[in-house]
Amino acid sequence: MSADLFHATGGVTLIGGGAVTAQDLAQSLEMAAALVAADGGADAALALGQLPDLAIGDFDSISADARISLGAERLLHVAEQDSTDFAKALSRIKADFVIAIGFAGRRLDHTLAALNVMTRHRAPPCVMLAAEDVAFLSPPHLSLPLEEGTRVSLFPMGQASGTSQGLRWPINHIDFASDGRIGTSNEATGAVQLQIKGDMLVMLPRDCLHLAITAITAPTSV
Structure with missing residues (x-):
């Protein structure tokens, strides 16, 4: 991994500090085994028994205990305040696709901000997993x-x-x-x-996650 990018073969599960369940994490990791946390998402991952491969953010939300659990080599600090932690993380991931969990279901402003980031950062393609839907x-x-x-x-x-x-x-x-x-x-x-x-x-029922990933990663037709 370069100093400022996370590279993965296949997909990446990107976890935030919003509403996230053990089912969310398990379903996502089945398709995207690499796990990256956006700031306080590290605490959410650890609470569900998973150690992130990397945490990215300005670290105003991650706990001291989570910092210790990850260690300095798993922390990528991005100090600027002009973007959300979701944007900081998504823009530093190089992978075939990203499944975003923990970015919907609590604060509406955070959910809207995440959808805005997905619109502005087209690569890697990203699917947001919510309680009843997938969005991409x-x-x-x-x-x-x-x-x-x-x-x-x-x-x-x-x-x-x-x-x-x-x-x-x-x-x-x-x-x-x-x-x-x-x-x-x-x-x-x-x-x-x-x-x-x-x-x-595009928003589909949650059970269409696999179809959504297949669709957005399909080769572009000429």
Whole structure:
């Protein structure tokens, strides 16, 4: 590992200090075995019996006990205050994908800030795991082999548009905006294909985590 980057083959579980359960951590680690903590997320990981490979942040939230447990070699201090700990961590991870846990479910401002970071930092692709949902930024071309009736919510993080196949209510010829038209609570009629221009969050039921990871890491078609 270089002095300021965490490299992993495959996926990384990134844990924050928000609401996180043993089930969240176990489900994420099954797909992304490397574990990185964003600041106080180190305490959450240790409380669930897992020692992070690295903790990244300005360290205004991590406890003294967690610092001792990790040791200096597992701490990456980033002093600047212009970004969140989630942004500090995500921007310093080099991996195929990231599963973010512990960034939703408590403070709404923290959840919104994390979704903002996911929109601005497209690499590595990131999926947020929440209590009932998974959320990720749609690539320009997205293919999801969903079962009929699966909930598909689209939320623009700015101006966005696109075309769709396999949605009960197609999005063709719709101009989306965060302060205008949104696309929550749509429904799959089967396999879904999306062509998206702009920044669009996709939200699926939690049991679609594996499908989401497969979709956002698929090779880009020429």
